[in-house]
Amino acid sequence: MLTDRYELTMLAAALADGTAGRRCVFEVFARRLPDGRRYGVVAGLGRLLDELARFRFGDAELTQLAETGVVDATTLDWLADYRFAGDIDGYPEGELYFPGSPVLTVTGSFAEAVVLETLALSVLNHDCAIASAAARMVAAAGGRPLIEMGSRRTHERAAVACARAAYLAGFASTSNLEASRQFGIPTAGTAAHAFILLHDDEQVAFASQVATLGTKTTLLVDTYDIRRGIERAVAAAGTELGAIRIDSGDLGELARQARDQLDALGARATRIVLSGDLDEYAIAALRAEPVDAYGVGTSVVTGSGAPTAGMVYKLVEVDGRPVAKRSSAKESRGGRKSAMRRYKPTGTALEEVVHRADSPLPAGPHDRVLPVPLMRGGQRVADLETLEQSRERLRAALVSVPWEGLKLSKGDPAIPTVFQ
Amino acid sequence: MLTDRYELTMLAAALADGTAGRRCVFEVFARRLPDGRRYGVVAGLGRLLDELARFRFGDAELTQLAETGVVDATTLDWLADYRFAGDIDGYPEGELYFPGSPVLTVTGSFAEAVVLETLALSVLNHDCAIASAAARMVAAAGGRPLIEMGSRRTHERAAVACARAAYLAGFASTSNLEASRQFGIPTAGTAAHAFILLHDDEQVAFASQVATLGTKTTLLVDTYDIRRGIERAVAAAGTELGAIRIDSGDLGELARQARDQLDALGARATRIVLSGDLDEYAIAALRAEPVDAYGVGTSVVTGSGAPTAGMVYKLVEVDGRPVAKRSSAKESRGGRKSAMRRYKPTGTALEEVVHRADSPLPAGPHDRVLPVPLMRGGQRVADLETLEQSRERLRAALVSVPWEGLKLSKGDPAIPTVFQ
Structure with missing residues (x-):
């Protein structure tokens, strides 16, 4: 029932008029990146495929739909037997995406594909937004570990997905125990x-x-006086103390003072963890300071100003015929698409080429086809990558981005999208 | 397991040192309203009390905690028997809150209250953020109905809570079917x-x-040419057509043209529904146009720029003794608090008075005590208000706000908070 009403009413009308079985291709893509961002990070596919396997209409749901009169008896019967039996292709998790990248392609009957719109978009819009913000923080941290601790700043279930997306993007750990249980993320x-x-x-x-x-x-040392707190921390744990955390105040200045004090006390290996309203800009500003790890909350779980990725789910092909909206604004490109990323011989990415799938492009030795098959006939084609593999994929992808594309400042996408 | 690791490690240390049973009072409040907002709207209490009733540590969770070595055997035993047996007071849903308002007060042993921090904050920070944004949109719409259709722009489970919060704030309906099933919200x-x-x-x-x-x-009329679309819509349904929807373009201009065209075609009762990146400012700008309803997506589910309410869960009292953090930033006020809203004889709100609960204030004939008892000894004190009652509470509360406090522009809170 994680579905919008109009998906079921469209289904009812299509079942009645005989178009429900038409072979359709729906594409998920973002028209643009949010707010001057240079790249997006694909995340959530693993969650989406798990949700798809559970996506059914049970008795309670069907009774509710019948009682509220949302759809007719024919549609209820169809929903009772629902199981997605089509094909899905997509960019793997940890891949970068740019405006127009066909991040997900769903192929099947209109009926079976249209009811997935809300679920697919919810998962991808949320998880991609979090991973995209998190990746910028990881870049800003320059190799220092980040702890995701934002569960309390977002919906209790979204928090678990946030921990997963942040870990995928390179965070070292999370505070969220359910994320550890579900996804094996270090806490x-x-x-x-x-x-x-x-x-x-x-x-x-x-x-x-x-x-x-x-x-x-x-040990958290800023409840009363930080200087006294550090003295007491070392008195309690000795010079082997693992770390201190400072959660408030002028963090850069406090980190320097804390480092000097810890060193003077002989606690040279004691690490300094900073937290308290950190975002990618604050993290970058602390680069020169003696910080060992960052705790990040609000900014990562809210996408640091871009809480949703703005992806859409658009019908692009019906029975082999390209279709597209044609009114003034928000035009779409019809036809099933694929994409290739072109690279320089040095390995630096050059451009994202989005093209009609029925006219494949010649690929040079340094080019890479981006979508991979995920489901065929309703079955997963193979084991998905692990989160660790997705982390590594992203790490490698970011290395290939032109250096201007890694800047935190607002600007154009790191590479242009070319539609062919 | 919707819990942060540190809650359980604190619990373990407190069980070991004998402080776990100390009688504690935790308070949930927002230090400030986000981003120049004039008021916040309390939402999520009903969801929180439902989640609390289910908040347990089952075998799978305990095994996971044991295997990952998060806590010791004593703590695992304690968690296995966990059931909150304390007291909760709070502002009812639909009430307004201001900086420092004690929105929720949790009283119990340190152990039983500390493990609720993340859950309580997740629910309240999310739902209050959505309801607070939604209330502004309802005010901007000036009585015209709003449809919440943002499920696809947020996490799939958060979407259901968003539909609930938006309805509480005065939206007429939602696209989300699960919200209809769980909360009876019209779709x-x-x-x-x-x-x-x-x-x-x-x-x-x-x-x-x-x-x-x-x-x-x-009927959605903007796929090709809107003018032709409206002709075809009336041709298909006759002049009794319920409504047309326009989802793109210059919505104000298009609404005027559509109204003229519909009237000329004799479809004088056909309503015009607008959607497409509407937020409270866009809705307000359409006030003079012939619009009958608004469909709102992204902006409401992302809190229209403020996706989290910034509430914190702070220990304010231990065994009857007020406690508070004392370092430079983020100071808190110790001691259990209550609050009263003072009104002019005309019914206009004057100020929010937050005071120590052990020194009650004399209440004038127009003053109102805000927190109500929600749980006693782990049991709900009474049936919660229905969503309909919370809607009515908010409607009445907004009528009492000074008119400057209803402005959409950034500014100070609608009424000041006075700490006594």
Whole structure:
């Protein structure tokens, strides 16, 4: 039932008029990247294919549809037997996308493909938005690890998907335990100010945390006075203390002072974790400071200003005939498409070529076809990549982007999209 | 498992050191409203109380926690028996909130209250953000109905909560069928461009839709040429046609032309529904145009620039003693609080008074105490309000706001918060 009403009413009309069985191709793409972004990151396919396998209309749902009169009996019967039996192709997770890239292509009868619109777009628009923002933070962090800790700033179920998308984009870990359970993502986390305040004083709280979690734990030192906090932290854990966390104040200045103080206390290996309203710009601004890891919350789970990827699900072909909307605005290109990314011999990406699938392009030795088969006849063609493989794919893809394309500032896409 | 790791590690340390049973009060509040907003709208409490009733650690979760070594055996045993047995008070759904308003107060042992942090914040930060944005759109629409159709622009489960929050804020209906099933929200929806493109021509598509859905349906007229589309729509359905929808172009200009054309064709009662990247500003700009309803997608499900409400969950009292963070930034006020809204005799709100719960304020005849009891000893105190009652509460609350507080432009909160 993660479906919009109009998908079912369109289905009802198409079943009645005999067009429901027409062979259709729907494409998912973004007309543009949000807000001056240079690239998008594909994420969510694994989640989408899992959801597709579960996408059914059960008795409770059908009863509800019948009672509210949304669709007729013929449509209810059709929905009761629903199972997607078509084909899906798409860009693999961790791949970059640009305006017009055919990120997902769904082929099947109108009936079986039209009901997937909302689900496919929800998953991809959400996960791509989070991964795209997260990738910029990873780039800004310049190799320092990032901890995703934004669960509390987004819907409780979206939070789990956010942890997955951020990990795919290169974050080192998440605070979200359900993401660990569902996707095997490493978790991290230590203590909140509440834990310090619960105790009679900071020293007692630190001693307790070290007693239970060991000296390698991370102690939160900014509840009262940070300088005193660091003294007490090292007193509690010794110079083997794993890390301290600072969550407020002028983080760059505080990191420098903390490093000097820790070194002076002999805790030279104790790491400094910063958190508190960090986004890619704040992370980049801390590059010169002695920071060992960043905790990122709000900005990553809200896509850092672009909470949705703006992808659309458009019918581009009916029974082999290209179709497209023709009114003034928001024009689309008809016909099933594929895409190839062209590279210089040095490995730097040159352009994204989107072309009609029925007129394949000659591929040079450095060119790469982007979509891969994901489902055939309703069955997954092969095991999907693991999240680790998708992480590696993205890492490699970002290395191939022209250097201007990695800038955080607003600008054109890193490579142009050419429609052929 | 919709929990952050640090909640369980804090729990483990507190169980070990004997502080886990200390009686604690946690408060949820927003330090500020996002981005020049004048008011926030409380939403999500009903969802939160439902989630709380299900908040348990099952065998699969405990096994996972044991295998990953997040917590020790004592903590696992404690979690296996977990059931919140404390008290919760809060602002009812549909109430307005302002900076510092104690929107939710959780009282219980440290152990039972600390593990709810992420869940409580996720639900409230998400739903309040959506409802707060939606309320502005409802105000901008000046009585014209709004349809929430943004499911595809947000996480698939968050979409259901968005539909609920938007309805609470005064939207007339949603496209999301699951929201209808879970929360009884009216649904709306007709057809996408894909339905038109599926057919051999627009006239055939309209005739099919009318045949199945009746003449009161809404026909999407902007796939090819809008003027021809309207002609064909009236030809297909007659002058009794329910509505037309226009999804692209200069919506104000197109609405005027469409109204003239419909009237000339005798379809004087046919309504005009506009959609396509509408937000509160675009809706307000269309006030003078002959529009009958708005379809709103991206902007409402992303909080129209403020996708999270920025609420925090802070420990304010331990065993009756006020506690608060004391470092430079992000200071908090210790002690359990209550709040009262003061009104002029005319019914216009004057100020939000936040005060220590142990020093109640004298209430004038026009003042109103805001928090209500929600749970006592882990049991709900009474049936929650229905969504319809929350809608009415918000409608009444907005009438009481000083007129400057209803402006869409950025500015100070509609009423000041006074801490006493």
